[in-house]
Amino acid sequence: MKTSKLFTDFFESEKSSGIVLIICTALSLFLANSAFRESYEGIWYFPIGEHSLEHWINDGLMTIFFLLIGLELEREVYIGELSNIKNALFPIVAAVGGMLVPAGIYLMFNHGTPTQSGAGIPMATDIAFALGVLSLLGSRVPTSLKVFLTALAVIDDLGAILVIALFYTDNLSLFNLGIALAIMGVLFIFNRMKVSSWIPYVIGGIGMWYFMLNSGIHATISGVLLAFVIPFGDGSEKTISSKMQHFLHKPVAFFILPVFALANTAILIGDDWMEGLKHENSIGVFLGLVVGKPLGILLFCFLVVTFGLCKLPRGLKWKHIFATGFMAGIGFTMSIFITLLAFKSQPEDITISKIAIMISSLVAGIIGYVFLSKTLKDVEVVEDEL
Template identity: 85%
Template sequence: MRVSKLFTEFFESEKASGIVLIICTLVSLFLANSVLQENYGHLWHYQIGHHSVEHWINDGLMTIFFLLIGLELEREVYIGELSKLRNALLPIIAALGGMLVPAGIYMIFNHGTPTQSGAGIPMATDIAFALGVLSLLGSKVPTSLKVFLTALAVIDDLGAILVIALFYTDNLSLLNLGIALAIMGVLFVFNRMKVNSWIPYIVGGIGMWYFMLNSGIHATISGVLLAFVIPFGDGSEKTISYKLQHLLHKPVAFFILPVFALANTAIVIGDDWMEGLKHENSIGIFLGLVAGKPLGILLFCFLAAALGLCQLPKGLKWKHIFATGFMAGIGFTMSIFITLLAFKSQPEDITISKIAIMISSLVAGIIGYVFLNRSLKNTEIIEEEL
């Protein structure tokens, strides 16, 4: 299978970022529950320009993360795994199953309760963590499996972005939204005119972010929209899209996501934290990520293959797809991100959800690693015997 240089770079940076994220999470939890608890908490709530440091991270820095996701999705659509419909259908259908089934399981436990707005929490997949766990299996992981998981996770993130735009928008300002979209329209014209300077797109992107921030729609959406008006050209190393994606990989993987993890896992764990795990919200998150993700992905893929819509990539078996479903159950970054939007005025539910997300992601990652490691070993044995 031909794998592009940029995909390899993306995979390498994301898997390394997963390890950094684990370290940052452990450090943050330690500091939040140490003698430095008060000072550490104040650090993230320190006000800069009428907003807290945490707010600037979640609404500002994370926009750059979504810009990178948009650029990666654009590349996949034009020349990558998603460029041919038959190849794209499997990860698209897998992502769809991996979103709908977990959300459905969550709603079974939370429909009609104050926490039903959290249905989007178990729908998300953390690319960095998922690829980080996959990388622990080393060279025996088929390239087709790496590509499948990456494409699935990118589409999953697109789904999460749509969920954020459609269901977690308050007090919509049509004027500000209209200005943001008008700026996007101007940038699109620049794209069609083959304007290949970075300056108008960066300046326009900042303007889009500002007006999107004040529109009521989450500002990070502007990152994805900006990605699709940046000239892609032929996708070569000389294009703005390629250069920007290459430039953003390491800052996002080793600064933005780690800082997000530090700021959003500063959880003070009380003596009664285990009681929170009995809450319908926690149960919905746990079962959604640990059970809903693998079941949804496997079921939707199996039905699509049975109907002749697509087929498994060469070298992959259904047990690999099922095991990969557990990897997709590592929600972490995106799940926490949606939690902050779902429970803005419910701090207790945010804390409970974060703990449930971390436990669920840990369990899903361990199961996925063990299951996939065993299935790949068995595959190697069969190949050796043949």
């Protein structure tokens, strides 16, 4: 199975980022529970203008992360795994199952409670962590499995973005939203006019971000919207989209996501932290990510294949799909991101959720790694021509 150089670069940067994220998370937890706690937390609460440094990271830097996700999704739609409806249907359905079933399980425990707004938490997949764990299996992993997990995770993140836009929006300002969409419209016209300079898109993107920030809709949405008005052309390395995607890979993988992890995993682990794991919210998060993800992905994929709507990717078996479902249960970055939106005024629930997310992601990752390690023993992987 032939893959593009850009996909290979994306996979390589994301898998390396997963290792960096593990290190940053461990460091952040250590500092937050050491004698340096107050100084460390003070860094993230340091005021810059009207907001804290943490706020600018979550609302500003993460917009660039979503821009990269949007560019990768655009590439997949035009010339990648999602360009053929028959090929696209499999990871799309997998992603839908991997969102709906976890959300349903979460609501089984939290419906009608103050934490029911956290249903979006177990719907997410952390691309960097998931690909990072997958990479530990080395050359035994078929390219079709790498492409499937990547496409699944990208679509999953798009679903998370839609959830953020639809369910985590407060005090909508139609005026500011209208200006943001108007700027997007102008950039779309530039796209159709084949304006090849990146400058108007960057300036317009900053404007979209500012007005989206003040519209009530989370500002990171502007990153994805911007991606789809940046000219894709023929997808060659000379196009703005390809250049920007290539340029953003390393800053996002090795700066933005690690900084996000450092800022949002500074959790004080109290003596009663295990009590929090008995909370309905924690149970919903754990079962959603560890049970709901693999179950939803396997079930929905099995149904579309059974009804003849699509086929299993070449070289893969159902046990591989099920094992990959556990990899998708590594929510981490995206799950924490949604937690911050779901429980804005509930700091205790944020802390409980973060601990549950980290434990759930760790368990899902270990199960996925062990399961795939066993199921891939009999798979003969042929080196792909890149």
